[in-house]
Amino acid sequence: MKEMESETQEEDFTFHEVEENEADLIKLKRWFRKIMKRDFFQCSKASLVKSQLDRCEIRLTEFTNQVYRSEGQIE
Numbered sequence: 001m002k003e004m005e006s007e008t009q010e011e012d013f014t015f016h017e018v019e020e021n022e023a024d025l026i027k028l029k030r031w032f033r034k035i036m037k038r039d040f041f042q043c044s045k046a047s048l049v050k051s052q053l054d055r056c057e058i059r060l061t062e063f064t065n066q067v068y069r070s071e072g073q074i075e
Contacts, residue, residue, distance in 0.1 A: 001056055004063045013063075013070035021060055029053060 003024075007017050032049060039046065068074045 001059050004059055008063065008066065011070075013067040015067060015071070018060075018064050018067050021063065025053075025056055025060055028056070 004017075004021055007013070032053060036046060065074065
C-alpha cells in the first residue's frame with residue numbers, strides 16, 4: 001500500500017504501476033496461503049494478516065480506478 005500511496009502523491013497513474021502492484025498482491029496472497037497450509041499452531045495473527053491483504057486489494061482497486069480515470073477510460 002505504501003507504494004500506491006507514493007504513486008498517488010506523485011500522480012504516477014500508469015498501467016505499468018497497476019500491473020506491478022497486482023503482481024505483488026498476487027505474490028503476497030500466494031505466500032499467505034502457503035503459510036496457512038503449514039500453520040499447525042493456528043497463529044492468532046492470521047486474521048489480522050488476512051484483513052490487511054483485503055485492505056490492500058481494496059486500495060489496489062481504488063488505485064486502478066484512478067489510473068483508468070487519468071487515462072480517460074472511465075469518468
